[in-house]
Amino acid sequence: MPELPEVETVRQGLLPAMKGKILIKLELNRKNLRFDFDDDLAKRLEAKHITDIGRRSKYLLMHFASAKNKQTLIGHLGMSGKFTIFSHNEAKMRQPQKHDHVVFYLDDGTAVVYNDPRRFGFMLLADDGNWQTHKLIRDIGPEPLTSSFDAAHLATKSSGKKTNIKNHLLNQKIVAGLGNIYVCEALFRAKINPTLPASILATKAGKPSKICQILVPIIKDILQEAIAAGGSTLNDYRQADGNLGYFQHRFAAYGREGKACTNANCGDDIARIVQSGRSTFYCPSCQR
Ligand SMILES: [Zn+2]
Known part of the structure; x- marks a missing residue:
């Protein structure tokens, strides 16, 4: 998808x-x-x-x-x-x-x-x-690469929420366009355990927690890197046959069950769990 x-x-x-x-x-x-x-x-x-x-x-x-x-x-x-x-x-x-x-x-x-x-x-x-x-569009949350998606927005939407953080970030009303792959990648890079409640993103006063301030720029970076990688693939594709669409990214966590964690000095393997029917890939040692 x-x-x-x-x-x-x-x-x-x-x-x-x-x-x-x-x-x-x-x-x-x-x-x-x-x-x-x-x-x-x-x-x-x-x-x-x-x-x-x-x-x-x-x-x-x-x-x-x-x-x-x-x-x-x-x-x-x-x-x-x-x-x-x-x-x-x-x-x-x-x-x-x-x-x-x-x-x-x-x-x-x-x-x-x-x-x-x-x-x-x-x-x-x-x-x-x-x-x-349009009914498909009107309720969608902010675009993650615009300034309207920031730590304050994410904290406000996460305050007191018991939903696990993985499913929370998949909710299109909170942030637009994230799916299973890029949520796994962002949580891995931010070293956040995907089973923790979304409320960890906010302080008691509803302000961005430290974790939230780390996560938001990581989400933006990961999407931007993927767009840049897609853009370079696009050039190759266009030269080849004008074909647009699917390309293989290299992921750090997604799809890597049983493979070594890429973080230096970790030594653990990437694990897979199922959350709401979807696979989550994460490192049990780095993402506690
Ligand atoms: Zn690790």
Whole structure:
């Protein structure tokens, strides 16, 4: 499941290919992905100008405009969604792939193909330009890489909370875009035991605890590093085949059960526990 850095990498890949172009044809090869496409979706978006490609949390935002109105296509990559950039000719000449569900044909000869074998992804239209108030978006907490996510915010949301800190950070109302991978990585680097209650992030007065002040910049660093790694992979991918989306990061804790902890002088192995049905990877010695 892509988390914030993967979606941001896809956004950065789509941006130069789509921004400022006109969508001349939207090809929908089925009536739905995870959800049905909006009625007349192609008709409603064709001939519109793509003004920007944005992101909020794990959602991609394709912003369209005409003289009459503004629209935003809210996209989610689900488990296996992937965009690939071709020229019109390449798109027509190539063997159609089995799960090519959507193709954006742009006025400069670019074709952007959305492929999604498992179809957990979706594209929904916010037709009035008010994507911020769309039901998928309106309750999401602050973006972790903006100044609105800081230790004071996290402490306020954590004060008195008995939920374990792992699940607390997965709550999208508290902070946007974090998933299982980057929460495990942040707690490992901050040396916080994932089973501790979220209340440890706040003092009795509801101010940021020392742990909270350590954790917040680590969350930002880990996401930024992953975005930078994605960006460099993106360049390679684009040179190879224009394929955007999935790439293998090297993680310090996530997926490393039974492997040696990478902290100097530790000597323990990474352990795996299950919290709310999801695997948590951590070092029992470093994260007490
Ligand atoms: Zn360790």
